[in-house]
Amino acid sequence: PLDEEEYERPRLGSAGPVRVRVPAKINLHLHVGPVRPDGYHELVTVYHAVSLYDELSARRGDRLTLTMEGEGAGELTLDDDNLVLRAARALARYTRRQPLARLHLRKQIPVAAGLAGGSADAAAALVACDALWGTNLGRDELAVVARDIGSDVPFLVLGGTALGTGRGEQVSPVLASGHSWHWVVAVAGVGLSTPTVYRELDHLRGDGAAPASVGAPDTLLAALRQRDPAVLAAALGNDLQDAALSLRPELHRTLDAGHDAGALAGIVSGSGPTCVFLATDARHAEALAKELVDSGSCRSAQPVHGPVAGARVV
Ligand code: ATP
Structure with a gap:
């Protein structure tokens, strides 16, 4: 389904x-x-x-x-x-x-x-x-x-x-009720190694400098069922985000640019440095992607939707 x-x-x-x-x-x-x-x-x-x-x-x-x-x-x-x-x-x-x-x-x-x-x-x-x-x-x-x-x-x-x-x-x-969500994927010029980002999180936690964990995913799972992008926006969370930002402070600029362009939310994807932004619909995602490219705060930005199928024969 x-x-x-x-x-x-x-x-x-x-x-x-x-x-x-x-x-x-x-x-x-x-x-x-x-x-x-x-x-x-x-x-x-x-x-x-x-x-x-x-x-x-x-x-x-x-x-x-x-x-x-x-x-x-x-x-x-x-x-x-x-x-x-x-x-x-x-x-x-x-x-x-x-x-x-x-x-x-x-x-x-x-x-x-x-x-x-x-x-x-x-x-x-x-x-x-x-x-x-x-x-x-x-x-x-x-x-x-x-x-x-x-x-x-x-x-x-x-x-x-x-x-x-x-x-x-x-x-x-x-x-997830067959609903499609619209996002912009903003890619950075230089990649980040996943193990390095986990080590940075361990350091931040050791120093007491990491924010509280996002905890259990209940709110996020409930938000997915509601089909309302504003509700989903408030529920997104990533414990690796501060570690990625600590290693790449310039990602603050990307997140700020998405926010200024009207994204409902912006978050670092996994271990980063890609940032993803939630849009209200496909047109909004296209407009956001253009503004992000124009902001010069990322290498590329493109509208995508999800969920889509996994690996499959075409
Ligand atoms: P993840 O989020 O799964 O930790 P990532 O998206 O940050 O990963 P990947 O693009 O999956 O990163 O690549 C991580 C590393 O895996 C690369 O730096 C590369 O050394 C190695 N690698 C091996 N095969 C591939 C491949 N086919 N495509 C990309 N990376 C590969």
């Missing part, structure tokens, strides 16, 4: 190309709890998939190869550190087959932006290879394989709006 379309079952093995589209995520609510013995923070988050997409195509091949274009091309390595290849290998191991595929990534989601682009590409690789190889795991089992690749990967297989717990990898859909 969350998705625009029903999940399309992968075809039974394909000569390719299989094309998969995968969205970026934002966090409408992000509560960061204590550090666990394994080094991860305990999270309670509300993920929301938005209409900014990467696309991965997969063809048969006699090796596993990856090429790419767009955001991060020439910057991201195309070896086994790339999450696309890690995901393809993980699926091959899980289904006990050779990881043979020629993969090509067209990337629009900026890198290290707090939009989980790398996790999105991993989710796309799982769905694409599942279809190419005819392994037909389906979304639930792909989400299980996804957990070991990265905390945000299961959500990007699922999409929509979902509650994430654990280190974010335990996801359950939030019934």
Whole structure:
């Protein structure tokens, strides 16, 4: 019920190309709890998939190869550190087959932006290879394989709006009444490393300089059901925001510019530095995006909507 379309079952093995589209995520609510013995923070988050997409195509091949274009091309390595290849290998191991595929990534989601682009590409690789190889795991089992690749990967297989717990990898859909929300995604010139932002939060908390946590997501979940953007605006919250602002004080300017342009709310997305702004409707989002670009306080700003489906064959 969350998705625009029903999940399309992968075809039974394909000569390719299989094309998969995968969205970026934002966090409408992000509560960061204590550090666990394994080094991860305990999270309670509300993920929301938005209409900014990467696309991965997969063809048969006699090796596993990856090429790419767009955001991060020439910057991201195309070896086994790339999450696309890690995901393809993980699926091959899980289904006990050779990881043979020629993969090509067209990337629009900026890198290290707090939009989980790398996790999105991993989710796309799982769905694409599942279809190419005819392994037909389906979304639930792909989400299980996804957990070991990265905390945000299961959500990007699922999409929509979902509650994430654990280190974010335990996801359950939030019934968000089929309503569409309109946002502007304002991207910064230089990315931020997620572990650095968590360390900064630990420092701020250690010094007693972090604000009170956003706590439980009840208000946010209730706001989603009300379909009123002004109510949702008041409920957005992110424990990582102050850490991101502490590392990048210039983000205050971006948030101020969105506020001055009439956004209902502005928030840092995940670990940042991307800022997202809530608009009343699609036209408002377009107008806001233009003003944000004109303000010169971000590299780019674009209107998006959510929730949208997770990684799927197109
Ligand atoms: P998150 O919000 O999930 O922590 P992010 O959106 O801040 O992540 P990503 O774009 O997912 O950041 O990338 C984080 C790092 O992952 C990159 O700096 C890069 O080193 C690595 N990486 C590996 N593969 C990819 C990929 N296909 N796309 C982007 N980054 C990748």
